[in-house]
Amino acid sequence: MTDILLEWMSFRRVGRMSDVPADLVDGGAARRTVDNLAVLGHLELLNGTSWKVAPPTLAELPTNAARGAAAVLCGARTPGVLASLTAACQGIGAQMASLNVPSRPAVIRVTATSSAELASVASAAGIPLQHDAAFTLLACTPAIRDWPRTPCAMVDGRVKTVRRFSRSRMGWVESTLAEAAAAKTGFFRIKRDWDWVSLLKTGVSECAYIDDRAGRLAAAAKLKAVSWTANSRTLDLPSQLFPPVVIARALALCTGFLPRYEAESRRISFGEIPPEILRLTLAITGLKLT
Amino acid sequence: MEMLVVIGGIGLALASAIIVVALRGRQHRAQDKRHVSAERRAHREDEASRRAEEAGLATTSETHRHSDETRSQPATQDMRRGVAESRLAAAREAQRIAEEEEHLAVEREAQRHRDEARQRAEEDARLASAREAQREIEEALRRSEEEARLATEQKSQRQREQARQKAEEDERLASTHEAQRETKEAHGRTDEEVCRATEPEEQRQADEENRSVSEEVWPDKPDDGDREADTAPVIERTSKLPTSSAKTRPRQPAVHRDRRGNRRASPAGAASSEVASTGPAPATRAAAEAKLRLALHPIRRTARISVVLTRPEGFPERVTLQAGVEHAIETYDTQRYDDLDLPWTGELLDGELRLASTDGFRWVRSARRVHIFATDPNEPDLISVGAARPGVVHALVCRSGDAADVRSAAASVGSPDLQAHEHWQGIPDGWMVLSGYTPAHTAEPPLPNDLRPLDPGAGLEIVLEGGLAIRPRVYAEGHPPRILISPARNASITIGDQPATLSASGAWEVPGWDAPGQHIVDVVPGPSASYEIVADPWAIAGWDFWNAHSSRSENQPARPWTRAEICGAQIRGPAGETVFAAETQPTLIALGLKSGAAPLQRRGDVSVSVGFMAEAPAFLLAATGQRRTQGQVIWLGLAPASQDSRRLDPDWVLAVRSAASRRLPLQCSDAVGEDAWRKTKERARRLKRPRS
Numbered sequence: 001m002t003d004i005l006l007e008w009m010s011f012r013r014v015g016r017m018s019d020v021p022a023d024l025v026d027g028g029a030a031r032r033t034v035d036n037l038a039v040l041g042h043l044e045l046l047n048g049t050s051w052k053v054a055p056p057t058l059a060e061l062p063t064n065a066a067r068g069a070a071a072v073l074c075g076a077r078t079p080g081v082l083a084s085l086t087a088a089c090q091g092i093g094a095q096m097a098s099l100n101v102p103s104r105p106a107v108i109r110v111t112a113t114s115s116a117e118l119a120s121v122a123s124a125a126g127i128p129l130q131h132d133a134a135f136t137l138l139a140c141t142p143a144i145r146d147w148p149r150t151p152c153a154m155v156d157g158r159v160k161t162v163r164r165f166s167r168s169r170m171g172w173v174e175s176t177l178a179e180a181a182a183a184k185t186g187f188f189r190i191k192r193d194w195d196w197v198s199l200l201k202t203g204v205s206e207c208a209y210i211d212d213r214a215g216r217l218a219a220a221a222k223l224k225a226v227s228w229t230a231n232s233r234t235l236d237l238p239s240q241l242f243p244p245v246v247i248a249r250a251l252a253l254c255t256g257f258l259p260r261y262e263a264e265s266r267r268i269s270f271g272e273i274p275p276e277i278l279r280l281t282l283a284i285t286g287l288k289l290t
Numbered sequence: 291m292e293m294l295v296v297i298g299g300i301g302l303a304l305a306s307a308i309i310v311v312a313l314r315g316r317q318h319r320a321q322d323k324r325h326v327s328a329e330r331r332a333h334r335e336d337e338a339s340r341r342a343e344e345a346g347l348a349t350t351s352e353t354h355r356h357s358d359e360t361r362s363q364p365a366t367q368d369m370r371r372g373v374a375e376s377r378l379a380a381a382r383e384a385q386r387i388a389e390e391e392e393h394l395a396v397e398r399e400a401q402r403h404r405d406e407a408r409q410r411a412e413e414d415a416r417l418a419s420a421r422e423a424q425r426e427i428e429e430a431l432r433r434s435e436e437e438a439r440l441a442t443e444q445k446s447q448r449q450r451e452q453a454r455q456k457a458e459e460d461e462r463l464a465s466t467h468e469a470q471r472e473t474k475e476a477h478g479r480t481d482e483e484v485c486r487a488t489e490p491e492e493q494r495q496a497d498e499e500n501r502s503v504s505e506e507v508w509p510d511k512p513d514d515g516d517r518e519a520d521t522a523p524v525i526e527r528t529s530k531l532p533t534s535s536a537k538t539r540p541r542q543p544a545v546h547r548d549r550r551g552n553r554r555a556s557p558a559g560a561a562s563s564e565v566a567s568t569g570p571a572p573a574t575r576a577a578a579e580a581k582l583r584l585a586l587h588p589i590r591r592t593a594r595i596s597v598v599l600t601r602p603e604g605f606p607e608r609v610t611l612q613a614g615v616e617h618a619i620e621t622y623d624t625q626r627y628d629d630l631d632l633p634w635t636g637e638l639l640d641g642e643l644r645l646a647s648t649d650g651f652r653w654v655r656s657a658r659r660v661h662i663f664a665t666d667p668n669e670p671d672l673i674s675v676g677a678a679r680p681g682v683v684h685a686l687v688c689r690s691g692d693a694a695d696v697r698s699a700a701a702s703v704g705s706p707d708l709q710a711h712e713h714w715q716g717i718p719d720g721w722m723v724l725s726g727y728t729p730a731h732t733a734e735p736p737l738p739n740d741l742r743p744l745d746p747g748a749g750l751e752i753v754l755e756g757g758l759a760i761r762p763r764v765y766a767e768g769h770p771p772r773i774l775i776s777p778a779r780n781a782s783i784t785i786g787d788q789p790a791t792l793s794a795s796g797a798w799e800v801p802g803w804d805a806p807g808q809h810i811v812d813v814v815p816g817p818s819a820s821y822e823i824v825a826d827p828w829a830i831a832g833w834d835f836w837n838a839h840s841s842r843s844e845n846q847p848a849r850p851w852t853r854a855e856i857c858g859a860q861i862r863g864p865a866g867e868t869v870f871a872a873e874t875q876p877t878l879i880a881l882g883l884k885s886g887a888a889p890l891q892r893r894g895d896v897s898v899s900v901g902f903m904a905e906a907p908a909f910l911l912a913a914t915g916q917r918r919t920q921g922q923v924i925w926l927g928l929a930p931a932s933q934d935s936r937r938l939d940p941d942w943v944l945a946v947r948s949a950a951s952r953r954l955p956l957q958c959s960d961a962v963g964e965d966a967w968r969k970t971k972e973r974a975r976r977l978k979r980p981r982s
Contacts, residue, residue: 010833145895
């Protein structure tokens with residue numbers, strides 16, 4: 001059903017979370033589905049409450065000697081887009097495969113003998129080719145320590161809940177407003193009467209609003225939380241350290257699939273991460289290998 | 291002596307008697323006075339007791355008793371004491387009464403305060419609810435304005451993209467011509483070479499040098515052919531959308547319009563309308579529906595008609611109509627435009643009503659003998675409908691001469707008597723309005739064809755089932771709804787003025803019923819419904835590219851990685867350049883196939899370098915030192931095959947010749963890559979720097 005959802009969104013172009021038809025969301029909340037589509041590069045989130053579909057793009061996967069040059073189709077997807085890509089692949093002799101994924105849009109992968117052939121397919125189909133999408137995306141992403149944030153005053157007054165992200169427990173622990181105010185560093189989530197706010201403290205009197213995922217990574221800076229092996233080329237890290245959308249998208253574009261979640265270990269795994277992308281990911285997130 | 295004693299005795303007796311009589315008289319008078327005073331007292335006490343009884347006091351009997359005792363007692367101090375006690379009791383009574391009254395007064399005052407407080411609270415609640423309703427109305431207006439603004443921005447982007455595509459097409463044509471010219475020249479050179487095949491080698495080289503020098507000293511060569519054809523696939527690439535953030539979006543003043551739309555007393559000035567850049571050309575697009583709004587004022591006895599133009603998908607936000615004089619009207623919401631006030635003349639409703647905009651969009655309302663109006667929960671006044679519905683109150687507009695037939699039709703469908711409004715202000719002569727038309731059942735006998743819309747039919751209902759609904763009654767191309775009509779007995783069903791047929795699946799269809807555009811399903815007798823099929827955006831204008839993560843580079847110095855724009859999986863430069871990144875090395879230069887050399891700039895925080903190139907690079911020159919083993923040329927294979935450039939790029943020449951002279955190995959290449967590198971080196975050799 002998510003293929004139909006992506007097609008619906010492609011026709012609709014832009015909308016709110018509440019606009020997403022419930023019957024097109026395959027189990028799970030609409031927000032989670034939209035977030036997954038954003039990680040896969042099909043759309044962008046606007047202000048956290050709205051979405052806008054991205055234009056079709058062939059995102060080149062990292063070089064793989066066994067596979068050759070390959071790219072996955074991201075962005076808007078309608079019958080017209082697929083027909084154009086199919087015709088281009090047939091005309092040039094590249095291979096196009098549709099890999100079904102439960103509760104996700106199918107992964108449309110184009111495989112060619114060389115990057116030049118891949119570029120020819122993209123040109124014939126009229127779809128832009130993004131060379132080395134994952135690496136280029138990471139290269140244009142700020143490091144977590146430089147992640148944009150908005151300085152603000154410390155919350156005061158009546159609050160309902162205060163939580164602190166514990167890097168040792170890799171989760172949220174109960175805290176108090178006084179503790180948050182007195183802390184020199186840390187990442188806090190504070191529930192006020194009408195909303196939640198995420199505050200990153202970089203000094204006793206310095207705090208700022210920041211993206212929730214970036215804040216957790218900032219709190220976990222230099223933590224040895226990432227594991228990767230050259231054989232498997234699988235990068236896994238705690239699910240609580242799920243990176244911001246842009247970074248997650250870059251990691252997902254190494255295969256075109258979302259990360260796997262292991263409930264037992266509470267870790268997520270991104271597959272086929274080459275060494276250069278691993279190094280860049282560690283540098284940007286500030287995490288270290290175990 | 292005895293006589294004197296007797297006389298004295300008699301006189302004494304008389305005196306005693308007189309004294310006794312006087313005393314008794316006094317006594318009697320005193321008693322009388324006492325009686326009178328007692329009576330008066332009793333009377334007063336009676337009054338007091340009555341008052342006390344009225345106040346529900348129990349001392350009345352006591353007072354009476356006391357007064358009786360007082361009356362019966364001789365005029366002594368006891369009587370006076372009793373009087374004093376009664377006075378005291380009366381005073382106490384009076385005081386108690388006064389206290390009671392005071393207490394009652396206090397209670398009444400408190401009650402009054404409570405009532406006032408309750409009234410104030412109710413008033414506050416009313417005001418609060420009114421403010422809340424006003425706020426919701428303003429919020430809805432703001433949302434609709436934002437949607438309209440977004441649509442306007444998208445349209446302007448598409449216009450810019452079309453202009454850019456046209457410019458690129460012109461460049462492509464120019465480059466094609468240039469290529470043809472060069473082909474001819476190449477043929478000419480080939481002939482020369484054949485002729486010179488017997489010349490000495492030195493002479494040949496001298497000729498080549500002369501030719502290259504002559505190429506360099508001709509500055510007025512046309513540049514059209516030099517610009518490499520942009521074969522980077524263009525997918526309706528538009529200029530970036532201005533960053534939309536709550537901080538930078540200018541606040542527009544709230545516009546409070548009546549729900550009917552703008553009313554204009556005079557035609558608007560000539561203002562150009564926005565051309566719809568999406569969808570098929572206006573001339574080929576189906577005409578949209580034009581409705582009417584009927585406003586009746588029973589007290590003032592006025593009637594007014596205005597035209598309501600529907601706004602299907604792809605219609606512009608603003609149109610300039612040609613209706614005698616030009617009318618510029620703006621969109622009211624996503625479904626319709628503002629009302630268009632046209633003078634209600636005798637001919638306005640006689641025939642078909644057709645309207646067209648200056649840019650080719652059309653609206654039509656078919657001719658009919660009777661115009662039927664009904665209320666709409668989303669619209670004020672009465673809106674025209676295609677047919678009457680059972681149990682719904684309608685108003686009819688017809689010629690006066692048709693009133694009798696209309697009344698007869700009303701009787702045949704079980705409608706109550708109609709109320710005629712014939713000479714109201716606003717209704718032209720020869721026309722009338724009949725209100726209160728409420729059909730109850732299908733017509734018996736059947737109505738003539740031109741009055742069949744008055745027949746509500748047998749409760750027919752049009753159902754649009756399935757399909758991929760983008761919006762209410764708007765469906766994606768390739769996923770049309772099934773048109774189900776039940777019960778469809780003795781009814782004429784058309785879709786877009788074509789007779790519909792029942793398919794095997796039970797849905798009604800006509801050829802083209804699922805084609806992009808607006809369609810109207812008309813059941814006579816019965817209701818009508820419209821739906822729209824939206825064309826695949828891939829075939830029209832595609833999707834916008836915009837800088838979706840502009841906030842990531844806030845307060846950052848302008849560098850390639852901060853200036854790069856990210857949208858989905860695509861990364862571009864601000865002017866559409868190709869963004870290229872690689873792990874940092876001392877030398878990193880992206881090279882085009884025939885020109886273009888862009889050094890990658892090093893990020894200081896992570897070990898990566900990023901650069902922009904106008905066209906996709908073909909090679910990446912990477913080196914850590916000057917030795918042959920410390921560098922390599924990586925074949926990227928991204929450059930378009932038809933890239934053609936005669937432009938002399940000294941930086942490119944220098945980089946290529948440096949790599950060639952060092953004989954850096956070519957990596958990641960195939961036969962195509964090796965051939966490309968060979969030709970690149972040859973070209974660079976030819977286009978060496980001019981001698982100083």
